[in-house]
Amino acid sequence: MHVLPYWRLSGYYFFYFAFIGAFSPYFGLYLQSLDFSAWDIGLLMSQMQLMRLFGPNLWGWLADHFGRRMAIIRLAGVIALAGFTAFFWLDKLPAMLVAMAVLAFFWSAALPLVETLTFDHLREDRGRYSRVRLWGSIGFIVAVMGTGAVLDLAPPVAVLWVCWGILVGILVLATVLPEVPSVHHAQATQPIGQILRQPRVAALMAACFSMSAAHGAFYVFYSIHLAGHGYSKTEVGALWSLGVLAEIAVFMLMARLSRRFSLRSILLACFAAAILRFLLMGWGVESVAVMVVVQLLHGLTFGAYHASAIAAVNDWFPGRAQGRGQALYSSLSFGAGGLLGALISGLTWDDWGAGWTFALSSSFAFAGWLLVWRWVREGSAADISDLKKTSDPVP
Structure with missing residues (x-):
């Protein structure tokens, strides 16, 4: 019996998303302390998305063809740590771009492979996925709150030490994760090109691209936006944490929601929430109450959206195509979409201001809503049943 x-899978998710919790909200503030411009900050932070554009596809292809999934995950941990360590000595844009690219290229390799590893360990008990993934959200909250508190007392360079320690934790967990044979599917040999030609698959991938583009300015400039309007680092951390708490609550409710609503209906609601969220983010920053609403909407714009999208990808890319399916989801959405959003926000932030930059984010979300409305139809029962299995609540 398997x-x-x-705890090893949960621990990996904890540290992986703890790194995001320390890095995404606060590394931009560290770069700002080095007197980098908005464009420079956007360019540096966009390397995380740029490398996710093609890195996961390479690693997914290698894992699918050679079956060395854990070797890649462990190698990624080692080199990502080495790349980040270089930041302790660097303060010039060209060298920092290289270090960021190395960090992002190898760091981005791990999560799509760990997702497939988790589903293979779960086998037919996919309802336990949310119980494992939940620890990633907890790790994010611990990191974002803890790092915010540290930065209220210490200079911005302290974020380097926090992130470095978390990357050590990722590497330690990677060394103890056990491999498991991939689960056989009846359609295991279905060509990936044939899958991508399905209108529902192409539309979902394009919509995911739009959702990540909508979040580009949020991940690069939200903390800077709040700090510029008088919010303390602890308050910034509290707002980021509130968003993840909303995400956790949605994860726990997803089984109930998926029994009542179709996959398409859930996705439409998520994109509609994103349209509203980014408009409020840009124009309502003076109100703490509005910012609370903005972060509560994260439960839909990431929590319900991600649970729905990853379940669909896991079902629509069966067998040996799963690694590449998850890699495509990661690279086209978090990679290409996030890259576009980060670069555009870096260009518009100083000239347009926060309000219009986040309004542009809202327009990306609207484009995603149209794609889902037009092409992600009600379709097969498998679409919905796999969502139910993947999103069962934590008891």
């Missing part, structure tokens, strides 16, 4: 390595 025993799920629950």
